[in-house]
Amino acid sequence: ESLEKGGFEHFMMKEIFEQPRSVRDCMRGRIFPLEGKVELGGIKQYTDKLKNAERIIIIACGTSWHAGLTGEYLIEEYGRIKVEVEYASEFRYRNPIITDKDIVMAVSQSGETADTLAAIEIAKERGATILGICNVVGASIPRVTDAGVYTHAGPEIGVASTKAFTAQVTVLTLIALYIAQHKGTLTPAKLINMLTELDTIPDKIQLLLQDNDLIEGIATKIKDAPNCLFLGRGFGFPVALEGALKLKEISYIHAEGYPAAEMKHGPIALIDEQMPVIFIATKNSSYEKVISNIQEVKARKGIVIAIVTQGDVKVKNMADYCIEIPDADEAFLPLLATIPLQLLSYHIAVKRGCNVDQPRNLAKSVTVE
Numbered sequence: 501e502s503l504e505k506g507g508f509e510h511f512m513m514k515e516i517f518e519q520p521r522s523v524r525d526c527m528r529g530r531i532f533p534l535e536g537k538v539e540l541g542g543i544k545q546y547t548d549k550l551k552n553a554e555r556i557i558i559i560a561c562g563t564s565w566h567a568g569l570t571g572e573y574l575i576e577e578y579g580r581i582k583v584e585v586e587y588a589s590e591f592r593y594r595n596p597i598i599t600d601k602d603i604v605m606a607v608s609q610s611g612e613t614a615d616t617l618a619a620i621e622i623a624k625e626r627g628a629t630i631l632g633i634c635n636v637v638g639a640s641i642p643r644v645t646d647a648g649v650y651t652h653a654g655p656e657i658g659v660a661s662t663k664a665f666t667a668q669v670t671v672l673t674l675i676a677l678y679i680a681q682h683k684g685t686l687t688p689a690k691l692i693n694m695l696t697e698l699d700t701i702p703d704k705i706q707l708l709l710q711d712n713d714l715i716e717g718i719a720t721k722i723k724d725a726p727n728c729l730f731l732g733r734g735f736g737f738p739v740a741l742e743g744a745l746k747l748k749e750i751s752y753i754h755a756e757g758y759p760a761a762e763m764k765h766g767p768i769a770l771i772d773e774q775m776p777v778i779f780i781a782t783k784n785s786s787y788e789k790v791i792s793n794i795q796e797v798k799a800r801k802g803i804v805i806a807i808v809t810q811g812d813v814k815v816k817n818m819a820d821y822c823i824e825i826p827d828a829d830e831a832f833l834p835l836l837a838t839i840p841l842q843l844l845s846y847h848i849a850v851k852r853g854c855n856v857d858q859p860r861n862l863a864k865s866v867t868v869e
């Protein structure tokens with residue numbers, strides 16, 4: 501088993517460190533930056549249907565649902581198609597309005613999640629085109645969908661999803677840019693720019709893995725907190741949700757992910773000197789607004805841990821701890837900002853003596869209702 505862990509103490513750590521390669525594998529043969537082109541052979545025959553769709557519904561559970569939420573932000577921004585993201589477990593039981601004009605995308609690492617499979621069946625009965633985004637080749641979901649895109653992250657053993665999540669986000673990024681390319685919602689020049697930058701993301705992930713020791717140090721400081729809040733806006737919001745899920749899954753600390761601006765509508769009541777608040781505070785369109793949210797937390801003596809863009813000074817002066825990530829187009833923020841949060845959860849869980857690869861009460865794939 502230690503051989504399988506590639507020298508790491510846990511599968512989760514191995515899988516976190518595999519992400520430069522898994523994200524690269526996911527893009528291999530699919531992006532052509534110099535030509536500003538994305539090719540997705542698996543869904544090629546549905547290109548017209550996809551670009552003309554009035555609505556895309558993404559169905560998933562857990563971490564895959566968080567990837568789906570990044571898909572909503574990406575596809576709406578770049579492909580200009582209305583997207584709804586649904587929990588498969590809710591969708592399947594609420595008589596959803598679906599027509600043959602809809603495209604349903606099912607996102608699943610395992611391809612075996614019972615609720616996602618049941619939701620696919622309902623969408624199918626109502627005539628929708630079903631596309632799958634799946635990691636396990638030949639699993640049930642790819643077998644029942646009309647077409648799809650594999651994430652190619654390789655086997656994920658740790659129960660807490662890490663590299664499968666970033667691969668799902670990568671595929672959804674590719675789909676958003678693929679739609680933009682075919683619909684003309686992005687200019688060829690902008691597509692070239694974005695794909696050129698996307699091509700550098702695996703190297704940037706590699707760079708930020710070097711912060712592992714720094715993040716372990718921060719974990720030592722907050723490992724005994726009973727609660728944690730994760731806040732982000734825009735592309736940082738799904739990252740906050742995923743950060744919170746990761747922490748609660750493996751460390752058993754109660755954690756909530758929230759849109760930063762929603763803090764004042766409730767969670768602000770929880771903030772005191774015991775409460776670590778993890779902010780996604782990178783330089784993007786919501787930077788200034790997140791700064792005012794940080795000030796609100798500091799005014800109540802909360803402990804601020806901020807994920808910031810390399811070279812940031814403003815947030816550094818306010819936060820208790822900062823983790824820098826390389827600068828990038830905000831569309832790629834989820835692919836970068838997620839990594840330090842995975843490491844933070846990992847170290848907190850290890851320091852609390854938890855079984856990070858097999859957390860209590862959780863199964864790798866939930867094949868029952």
Ligand code: AGP
Pocket residue numbers: 561562563564607608609610611612613616659660661662749862863864865866
């Ligand atoms: C991820 O860390 C979780 N263990 C869980 O939320 C998971 O993402 C969910 O059960 C969905 O699984 P799937 O991607 O295999 O469908």
